[in-house]
Amino acid sequence: MRLSRLRLSNFRNLVELDLELPLGVSVYFGQNAQGKTALVEAVYLLAIARSFRAENERELVNFEAARAGGMALVEGLVEDDGPEVSGSVAAGRQRVIIGYRASPSNAASGPGYRVHKEIRVNRMRRTAGSLVGLVHAVLFSVLDIGLVQGPPSARRRFLDILISQADPLYLQGLQRYQRVLQQRNRLLRLRREGRARPDEMEFWDDELVREGAWLTWRRHEVMGVLAPACVRHHRDLGEPGEALTLRYRPSVPLSGDAAGMAASYYESLRAVAGRERATAATAAGPHRDDFAIVVNGVDMGAFASRGQARTLALALRLAEAETLSAARGSGPLLLLDDALSEMDAVRRRRVLEKAAQYPQVLITTTDAEQVSGFFGRRASYFRVSGGGIAPCALFGGD
Numbered sequence: 001m002r003l004s005r006l007r008l009s010n011f012r013n014l015v016e017l018d019l020e021l022p023l024g025v026s027v028y029f030g031q032n033a034q035g036k037t038a039l040v041e042a043v044y045l046l047a048i049a050r051s052f053r054a055e056n057e058r059e060l061v062n063f064e065a066a067r068a069g070g071m072a073l074v075e076g077l078v079e080d081d082g083p084e085v086s087g088s089v090a091a092g093r094q095r096v097i098i099g100y101r102a103s104p105s106n107a108a109s110g111p112g113y114r115v116h117k118e119i120r121v122n123r124m125r126r127t128a129g130s131l132v133g134l135v136h137a138v139l140f141s142v143l144d145i146g147l148v149q150g151p152p153s154a155r156r157r158f159l160d161i162l163i164s165q166a167d168p169l170y171l172q173g174l175q176r177y178q179r180v181l182q183q184r185n186r187l188l189r190l191r192r193e194g195r196a197r198p199d200e201m202e203f204w205d206d207e208l209v210r211e212g213a214w215l216t217w218r219r220h221e222v223m224g225v226l227a228p229a230c231v232r233h234h235r236d237l238g239e240p241g242e243a244l245t246l247r248y249r250p251s252v253p254l255s256g257d258a259a260g261m262a263a264s265y266y267e268s269l270r271a272v273a274g275r276e277r278a279t280a281a282t283a284a285g286p287h288r289d290d291f292a293i294v295v296n297g298v299d300m301g302a303f304a305s306r307g308q309a310r311t312l313a314l315a316l317r318l319a320e321a322e323t324l325s326a327a328r329g330s331g332p333l334l335l336l337d338d339a340l341s342e343m344d345a346v347r348r349r350r351v352l353e354k355a356a357q358y359p360q361v362l363i364t365t366t367d368a369e370q371v372s373g374f375f376g377r378r379a380s381y382f383r384v385s386g387g388g389i390a391p392c393a394l395f396g397g398d
């Protein structure tokens, strides 16, 4: 799979853009605030169907366009040439369009407009859930330090995005689980007020176990591939003598196989029943999972130095790319957004070497020489300036 062309209009400060994306490595360089992250954000949007950084997606629509009632468009041409293991995507070319239409809003707070999002693949309307998996991509960003030092939710999100791109059934299951969770929490609140029937609770327990047990098992399976890959990449990037272990910490203990997990889940629900009565919130299940990142016996969540956390985050992303590659039978699109700026030259080189093995890699940087020194003529270069992106011959004559 590769993205051959990207067209944007009114996407943040990228007002009008039509870009042929080369295979291999392409480097987008420019000063701060020119639109480098916006470019990567638009590409990753095609993969996960939402922004990786906007709290509210109305932020994506160019301010002026939004005030004038216009819309933001992200359009990608996806060429499928590799084998598809999941069988969910037909080979050939697909046109993916994600649009955000702004309309006036009279909410007391906010910018005075709201946006409506619409997704189309080859002109047909799609839900966000059914888009994920068509473009598979891995994003390396400066925010990744949160994978190590951030809350468990950051690591759950990491796993969910990885597995959803690898397996469309997972995302559907996750969405069902979240709906069940909401219903069950609502019922727990009603029960606290003495307004629920006991048999209703039983029904939602069964639903929760049915959806949740499988998610836990899938995460366990994927961790079985991800963890050794991460350990290997970390060995190549980290300090000699640092021994990494990555351990899945499911809220519901693993047991036997996917089917055996149900019994374990019921057992967990019995164990937390008292707490759930008090807090009126579901206390066991994949929404409370985490994984531990431990180096030489020390939990990195609490004790990683900044450099250690950066290196671990890079190893996690490289492992994500490898896991996704194995699941899909072809390499994902790699997006490196300013991800190497804090690394020393040796580590930067090693990451670039690893990244360059993927069929299509987009790298943004403020310092073109850091990257061009490594790739030379083996990469294509583009200058990002004031919301415009233009090919640039860094090496006179090409």
Ligand code: ATP
Pocket (backbone or CB within 6 Å): 011, 012, 013, 030, 031, 032, 033, 034, 035, 036, 037, 038, 039, 059, 060, 061, 062, 063, 064, 338, 366
């Ligand atoms: P850096 O090197 O600092 O990471 P960058 O090139 O990655 O910079 P972006 O994050 O892509 O910069 O932001 C580019 C510019 O777009 C910024 O000046 C930002 O304020 C602006 N911007 C963000 N959202 C919008 C929007 N909705 N409309 C117009 N401009 C926007």
Ligand code: MG
Pocket (backbone or CB within 6 Å): 036, 037, 038, 337, 338
């Ligand atoms: Mg940026």
